[in-house]
Amino acid sequence: MTTVLTIGVGAPLAQHLDAVSSATHLGVAALEAPGGLMARLEEAGQPEVLVLGTDVPLDRALGLAAQVDVWAIPLSVVLVGPSDPDLWVAAMRSGVRDVLGPDAGQDDVAAVLHRCGTVARARAEATRPVAGHGPGPDQGPDHRVVVVASAKGGVGKTTVSTNLAVGLARSGRGSTVIVDLDMQFGDVASALALAPEFTLPDTVNGAASSDPLVLKTFLTRHPSGLYVVAGSDSPAAGDAVTSAQVAQLIATLSTEFRYVVVDTAPGLSDHTLTVLEQATDLVLMSGADVPGVRGMRKELDVLQELALVPARRHLVLNMWDAAGALSTADIETTIGAPLDVVLPRAGAVALSTNTGVPLLQTGGRDAVTKGLQTLLGRFLPDAAPSRPGLLGRLRAGAR
Numbered sequence: 412m413t414t415v416l417t418i419g420v421g422a423p424l425a426q427h428l429d430a431v432s433s434a435t436h437l438g439v440a441a442l443e444a445p446g447g448l449m450a451r452l453e454e455a456g457q458p459e460v461l462v463l464g465t466d467v468p469l470d471r472a473l474g475l476a477a478q479v480d481v482w483a484i485p486l487s488v489v490l491v492g493p494s495d496p497d498l499w500v501a502a503m504r505s506g507v508r509d510v511l512g513p514d515a516g517q518d519d520v521a522a523v524l525h526r527c528g529t530v531a532r533a534r535a536e537a538t539r540p541v542a543g544h545g546p547g548p549d550q551g552p553d554h555r556v557v558v559v560a561s562a563k564g565g566v567g568k569t570t571v572s573t574n575l576a577v578g579l580a581r582s583g584r585g586s587t588v589i590v591d592l593d594m595q596f597g598d599v600a601s602a603l604a605l606a607p608e609f610t611l612p613d614t615v616n617g618a619a620s621s622d623p624l625v626l627k628t629f630l631t632r633h634p635s636g637l638y639v640v641a642g643s644d645s646p647a648a649g650d651a652v653t654s655a656q657v658a659q660l661i662a663t664l665s666t667e668f669r670y671v672v673v674d675t676a677p678g679l680s681d682h683t684l685t686v687l688e689q690a691t692d693l694v695l696m697s698g699a700d701v702p703g704v705r706g707m708r709k710e711l712d713v714l715q716e717l718a719l720v721p722a723r724r725h726l727v728l729n730m731w732d733a734a735g736a737l738s739t740a741d742i743e744t745t746i747g748a749p750l751d752v753v754l755p756r757a758g759a760v761a762l763s764t765n766t767g768v769p770l771l772q773t774g775g776r777d778a779v780t781k782g783l784q785t786l787l788g789r790f791l792p793d794a795a796p797s798r799p800g801l802l803g804r805l806r807a808g809a810r
């Protein structure tokens with residue numbers, strides 16, 4: 412039976428819901444109690460469907476739906492309201508799954524609940540959230556801001572940050588956003604085959620800069636569930652963005668997303684140093700050439716002097732070629748630290764860049780994809796052993 416939480420729903424509709432589901436009914440005042448909606452959902456045992464009744468002001472209801480959408484939890488939101496096309500459009504944009512008329516009959520209620528319950532269960536299955544690690548505000552110690560940086564350009568920062576972000580979004584561990592902080596030549600949107608309506612400069616002005624719900628409307632959604640703050644398509648507009656604005660953007664995103672992945676421009680720009688102040692993780696990258704590796708060493712030294720190396724550091728060597736002049740041992744000696752992940756040079760990467768389909772979206776079995784999965788694994792420390800697929804279960808049954 413579908414589990415339902417209703418807020419501000421009138422008596423006749425509540426009775427219809429009781430007849431076909433296991434429902435908890437609350438008044439609008441419940442939204443003002445400590446913890447707000449998130450706490451009420453938890454108290455109601457994480458229901459599959461949330462019905463927002465006509466007692467909830469429309470703006471408030473749409474805002475709540477947008478918030479639930481960002482949390483990316485397996486919950487379908489139903490709005491009670493008139494069957495007005497404008498309302499439908501606004502509702503769908505906010506992430507509402509279905510709209511019920513205030514005087515809907517028993518059959519309508521049953522049909523809507525059936526659809527919404529099915530979607531919520533499918534989403535729960537697809538994302539398999541880990542108990543106690545739900546996304547959303549107040550995310551606790553597992554909350555991560557990951558900065559991907561390098562001394563030189565063209566070493567694979569965008570490749571790694573987009574793959575990591577898509578991998579995190581697909582992992583179901585929590586809502587994920589990627590921010591393209593390469594103000595001049597950002598290409599995160601292109602690496603994800605997205606045509607964004609808004610870019611970073613749009614997000615740092617006006618209400619979007621401090622209100623997470625407004626900000627969300629400026630983000631672009633990737634099919635993996637990942638949210639994207641695309642880079643500026645005009646270098647001039649990008650240059651006008653100040654470090655304080657960048658800091659505010661990352662802080663606002665951090666309140667709503669469990670994972671914030673930041674792609675950066677080469678070198679140590681002001682913007683990169685600014686986000687490092689809020690970072691929990693630094694992914695420092697280099698190509699497998701002498702100048703690149705020396706650059707990595709220098710960048711690490713400077714960041715250490717500035718006390719800007721976050722708690723977790725991941726050294727990634729990219730475009731490794733076994734036939735090349737440098738051995739990984741030479742490279743580790745030059746850097747003065749062990750490499751955490753080595754990604755080989757592979758044609759599959761260029762193909763993925765050109766088609767805009769990250770390797771972790773398709774899940775191939777080649778060496779680069781495996782290396783990217785190893786890197787992803789470093790951000791999922793509580794990773795439960797993955798459940799065997801159908802084939803694995805058949806094999807286990809045959810034993």
Ligand SMILES: Nc1ncnc2c1ncn2[C@@H]1O[C@H](COP(=O)(O)OP(=O)(O)O)[C@@H](O)[C@H]1O
Binds near residue numbers: 571761
């Ligand atoms: N491991 C790799 N093997 C082959 N080509 C790669 C590899 N990693 C990145 N590339 C290619 O190198 C180019 C630059 O990568 P990119 O991620 O844009 O670097 P950056 O963001 O550091 O400038 C892209 O065309 C990408 O396809």
Ligand SMILES: [Mg+2]
Binds near residue numbers: 570597675
């Ligand atoms: Mg780049």
